[in-house]
Amino acid sequence: MKNLGLVRILRAGSSALALAALTVSIPASAQADDAVVETKEEIVNPGPVEAWGLEPTDVQPDPAIRYGRLGNGMRYAIRPNSTPDGAVSMRLHVDFGSLYEAENERGLAHFIEHMAFNGSTNVPEGEMLPMLERLGFAFGPDTNALTDFDKTIYQLDISTANEERIDSALFLLRETASELTFAPEAVDRERGVITSERRTRDTVGLRNAIHQIDFLMPDALYADRLPIGVEEVLNTAPADRLKELYHRYYRPENTTLVVVGDMDIDAIEAKIKGRFGDWQPTGSAGEKPDVGKVDLERPMSFGAFVDPAVASTVQIAVHRPYDDPMDTIAQRFKSQLEEIAMGMLSSRIQRIAQQPDSVLLGGQALDGEFKWASDYALVAITTKDGEWERGLTVAEQEVRRAIEHGFTQAELERSIANFDTTYRQSVDQAEARATRSLAEAIVSNAADNDLNTHPAWRYSLWQSYKNQITLDRVNEAFRALWNGSKPLIHVATKELEGGEQAIADAFKASVQMAVAPPQDVAVAEFAYDSFGDAPGKVVSDTMIEDLGIRTITFDNNVRLNIKRTDFEPGRIRFNIAMDGGVFALPGSDFGNIVFFQVAGATMGTVQHSAQEFNDILAGKSAVIGLTSAEDSFVVSGATNAEFLDLQMKVSAAYLTDNGFRGEAQAQWNAVLDVIYNQLLSNPALVFQLKGVGAITQDDPRFTLPSKEVLGGVSQEAFREAFHTNASDAAVEIAIVGDVDEDAAIAAIANTFGALPARKLEFVPHSEEREVKVKDTLEPLTLYHTGPADQALAAAVWRTADDGDHRTEVAMDLLKEVVAIKALEVLREELGTTYTPSVSSDMSDTFEDYGTLSVSAVVAPDDIDRSIAAIPAIMGDIRDNGIDADLLTRARQPLIEQHEAAKRGNGFWLGVTASAQRKAERLDRARQRGAILAEVTADELQALAKQYITPERRLDVRVLSDKAAQTAE
Numbered sequence: 001m002k003n004l005g006l007v008r009i010l011r012a013g014s015s016a017l018a019l020a021a022l023t024v025s026i027p028a029s030a031q032a033d034d035a036v037v038e039t040k041e042e043i044v045n046p047g048p049v050e051a052w053g054l055e056p057t058d059v060q061p062d063p064a065i066r067y068g069r070l071g072n073g074m075r076y077a078i079r080p081n082s083t084p085d086g087a088v089s090m091r092l093h094v095d096f097g098s099l100y101e102a103e104n105e106r107g108l109a110h111f112i113e114h115m116a117f118n119g120s121t122n123v124p125e126g127e128m129l130p131m132l133e134r135l136g137f138a139f140g141p142d143t144n145a146l147t148d149f150d151k152t153i154y155q156l157d158i159s160t161a162n163e164e165r166i167d168s169a170l171f172l173l174r175e176t177a178s179e180l181t182f183a184p185e186a187v188d189r190e191r192g193v194i195t196s197e198r199r200t201r202d203t204v205g206l207r208n209a210i211h212q213i214d215f216l217m218p219d220a221l222y223a224d225r226l227p228i229g230v231e232e233v234l235n236t237a238p239a240d241r242l243k244e245l246y247h248r249y250y251r252p253e254n255t256t257l258v259v260v261g262d263m264d265i266d267a268i269e270a271k272i273k274g275r276f277g278d279w280q281p282t283g284s285a286g287e288k289p290d291v292g293k294v295d296l297e298r299p300m301s302f303g304a305f306v307d308p309a310v311a312s313t314v315q316i317a318v319h320r321p322y323d324d325p326m327d328t329i330a331q332r333f334k335s336q337l338e339e340i341a342m343g344m345l346s347s348r349i350q351r352i353a354q355q356p357d358s359v360l361l362g363g364q365a366l367d368g369e370f371k372w373a374s375d376y377a378l379v380a381i382t383t384k385d386g387e388w389e390r391g392l393t394v395a396e397q398e399v400r401r402a403i404e405h406g407f408t409q410a411e412l413e414r415s416i417a418n419f420d421t422t423y424r425q426s427v428d429q430a431e432a433r434a435t436r437s438l439a440e441a442i443v444s445n446a447a448d449n450d451l452n453t454h455p456a457w458r459y460s461l462w463q464s465y466k467n468q469i470t471l472d473r474v475n476e477a478f479r480a481l482w483n484g485s486k487p488l489i490h491v492a493t494k495e496l497e498g499g500e501q502a503i504a505d506a507f508k509a510s511v512q513m514a515v516a517p518p519q520d521v522a523v524a525e526f527a528y529d530s531f532g533d534a535p536g537k538v539v540s541d542t543m544i545e546d547l548g549i550r551t552i553t554f555d556n557n558v559r560l561n562i563k564r565t566d567f568e569p570g571r572i573r574f575n576i577a578m579d580g581g582v583f584a585l586p587g588s589d590f591g592n593i594v595f596f597q598v599a600g601a602t603m604g605t606v607q608h609s610a611q612e613f614n615d616i617l618a619g620k621s622a623v624i625g626l627t628s629a630e631d632s633f634v635v636s637g638a639t640n641a642e643f644l645d646l647q648m649k650v651s652a653a654y655l656t657d658n659g660f661r662g663e664a665q666a667q668w669n670a671v672l673d674v675i676y677n678q679l680l681s682n683p684a685l686v687f688q689l690k691g692v693g694a695i696t697q698d699d700p701r702f703t704l705p706s707k708e709v710l711g712g713v714s715q716e717a718f719r720e721a722f723h724t725n726a727s728d729a730a731v732e733i734a735i736v737g738d739v740d741e742d743a744a745i746a747a748i749a750n751t752f753g754a755l756p757a758r759k760l761e762f763v764p765h766s767e768e769r770e771v772k773v774k775d776t777l778e779p780l781t782l783y784h785t786g787p788a789d790q791a792l793a794a795a796v797w798r799t800a801d802d803g804d805h806r807t808e809v810a811m812d813l814l815k816e817v818v819a820i821k822a823l824e825v826l827r828e829e830l831g832t833t834y835t836p837s838v839s840s841d842m843s844d845t846f847e848d849y850g851t852l853s854v855s856a857v858v859a860p861d862d863i864d865r866s867i868a869a870i871p872a873i874m875g876d877i878r879d880n881g882i883d884a885d886l887l888t889r890a891r892q893p894l895i896e897q898h899e900a901a902k903r904g905n906g907f908w909l910g911v912t913a914s915a916q917r918k919a920e921r922l923d924r925a926r927q928r929g930a931i932l933a934e935v936t937a938d939e940l941q942a943l944a945k946q947y948i949t950p951e952r953r954l955d956v957r958v959l960s961d962k963a964a965q966t967a968e
Contacts, residue, residue: 107229536753
């Protein structure tokens with residue numbers, strides 16, 4: 001019933017402080033009999049107790065899941081699901097990860113995962129990916145794998161399933177489970193790929209996380225068993241060592257197969273039995289690892305990670321003895337109390353962070369486990385650069401305040417309201433759960449023997465004990481979480497005068513200060529129930545029959561487009577576009593866009609701050625904030641029928657009465673250093689932000705400005721321009737999903753439709769759309785601030801805008817051809833990179849502007865041959881054309897992705913969003929599939945000859961500034 005803590009530690013941090021705690025008693029009303037879901041059909045599927053041999057508990061498993069176990073011990077779970085139609089997802093889970101490795105095997109669990117794509121008994125090396133591509137699987141989106149500390153998971157997602165694809169997927173998973181060959185020459189070729197991946201992942205964030213883990217658990221195995229491994233082992237381990245390790249743990253009794261989707265589960269079960277039933281293990285079984293111990297008697301300790309690119313963070317943690325309880329209703333009630341308590345502490349920290357003068361950028365409280373080692377509670381806070389001491393004070397005192405004084409009734413009521421809405425909506429939207437998500441949910445419990453349940457049962461359980469969630473119980477649960485080891489305090493910062501002693505002095509000084517009881521904050525009355533004297537009237541109402549899009553115009557010229565679908569029952573997606581965007585604002589376009597991304601929610605409105613909105617919207621499904629594109633201001637998100645009217649009120653307030661509050665500017669100023677330094681430490685980001693746009697004549701809209709320019713971005717400079725624009729700018733709204741059309745029309749009529757008259761058409765912004773590119777493109781060298789062993793080789797070609805749809809689709813297909821070739825050459829043949837990145841971006845905003853780029857993170861010694869290989873790949877396509885098999889491998893995944901997209905609301909929201917102002921582009925939704933099927937190899941070669949030429953190419957090298965300093 002707990003998550004493996006490492007992933008969350010890697011992202012967050014750790015926390016501390018502990019006092020005594022009381023045992024939580026479970027109310028009688030939270031017992032099983034009060035939480036049974038009535039089902040209309042007799043349950044015929046074997047459950048996890050009957051099929052997997054789990055101990056029975058009072059938790060009711062999802063009756064739609066069929067569990068089974070083969071005679072060899074392999075387990076499987078099958079669940080039907082039809083969102084989206086025709087899709088099937090498979091997950092092969094092996095109880096084996098990096099914690100199982102010996103010292104001379106560090107990194108080999110992950111190496112084995114790589115070898116799944118490099119030869120098996122029945123699939124020669126280099127043939128698995130082409131086979132998958134011919135069937136319509138794309139490497140990455142549909143075909144992937146991951147190695148964690150305690151597991152390895154292989155995934156296959158079939159967007160449009162048929163018998164051939166299902167049989168092929170099961171065949172390949174069986175090959176992976178038992179038939180990998182580990183040919184020595186194949187192993188040697190893969191070494192460079194894996195060391196490249198290790199190099200790519202060597203970020204300041206990862207180095208900080210490793211330091212945190214080692215600090216938290218110096219006597220445990222975790223920090224020494226990161227899945228990526230160590231170069232000495234990766235470069236020298238013989239093939240036989242990988243093969244022996246593979247057979248030791250890739251065994252039927254360690255394996256679970258999950259299949260979810262739109263299929264006949266009887267037929268799938270028969271196929272699983274036929275494909276995996278004869279699998280027998282090879283050799284002796286491996287043992288469960290000894291991960292070491294966490295010293296619960298360790299004295300209070302302090303750790304520091306110092307790096308010029310790291311964000312300033314503070315973490316305080318305590319350990320408790322490791323516990324892996326059974327999945328029972330009593331345990332779920334206990335976990336619910338803990339989740340509420342830690343959520344309320346997180347909310348307090350966020351409230352502090354949103355104050356105009358706060359040095360905090362954010363924070364959260366977490367509880368979880370380091371599997372087999374310890375349970376933990378932690379609080380993690382990110383601060384402005386150099387403000388770790390004030391962040392530490394907040395972290396220590398807020399934990400202590402909650403321990404000494406508890407939470408307030410108002411905080412608890414807000415939390416319960418939010419959970420009530422979440423549980424209720426999960427029932428309403430149960431049939432909208434995506435097949436991929438369900439497969440992930442089932443496989444996530446495979447190793448822990450926890451039970452997957454239906455949303456209706458979880459809501460029934462919530463209802464049974466909701467009234468028993470008292471302030472006393474929550475406060476007791478919080479104190480119990482923090483009743484463990486002495487605090488462990490970790491700080492990450494760019495500079496630290498005084499070292500760990502400075503951290504100890506700051507912590508001890510904070511502990512000496514008394515903390516006052518928390519004060520309830522009154523919830524403001526919602527100020528945006530009216531937007532005009534009367535609701536807007538519909539003056540135009542038509543239907544685009546073949547697309548099912550209803551287009552409406554109100555008497556004030558606001559436009560509304562509605563598409564009702566059944567793809568996501570109980571869910572509504574929306575997009576609101578108001579003319580303007582950064583084209584309507586003074587100053588740096590690049591900086592203004594980033595400003596809105598960072599602070600768009602925190603701006604609040606004239607009447608309410610962002611925090612007031614959060615309080616007002618407790619228990620309701622509505623999002624706050626806005627973002628900016630080049631030519632429009634946008635609010636986009638999801639809600640449901642119950643809260644659609646409220647969502648439109650909130651969005652109308654943000655777009656027409658924006659507050660540009662001081663806390664937004666403060667947040668921007670505080671986060672700028674963190675964002676900028678992290679961007680510059682990553683070679684791939686440096687290329688994207690400075691290299692691609694270098695084909696322009698130094699147009700500041702296409703390259704990352706200096707920190708000084710970004711630091712000068714001020715909302716005061718564009719406040720007046722924004723409000724002037726907002727007073728009458730054209731607005732187009734799209735609503736897609738499980739929507740009552742009359743209710744949607746009424747919601748818009750009462751909000752955007754009630755506003756004063758507005759422009760009907762969006763302003764062309766013709767001058768702003770012009771871009772001047774360089775006539776001559778000279779090779780460019782850029783520098784990043786990350787490790788010296790990271791470099792990037794890239795090339796960018798000037799293409800065009802997306803005005804011609806067939807050309808745009810063909811360029812997407814050409815991009816996939818290039819991606820396959822780049823993977824074969826740069827990864828498989830040269831072994832210089834983990835995964836090349838290929839992108840085609842034909843602008844729909846700027847005239848005659850587009851790029852095709854290929855980039856690869858490499859070792860500095862490999863940069864010259866990688867730079868040379870990229871244009872050679874393109875030259876081969878341009879000069880020699882594309883054979884039929886390569887075209888099929890590139891085309892088929894794109895066709896499958898397009899067909900799958902059309903069965904989802906995300907695709908239709910994109911189509912519907914501009915159905916009136918850009919009606920001429922609706923044909924793109926109608927024609928893309930046909931064009932993908934029609935485009936010929938000759939067309940692609942002609943495009944390569946037109947655009948992918950030496951004179952249109954910019955070569956880019958990105959080197960570490962540390963390497964440059966060494967060279968000097």
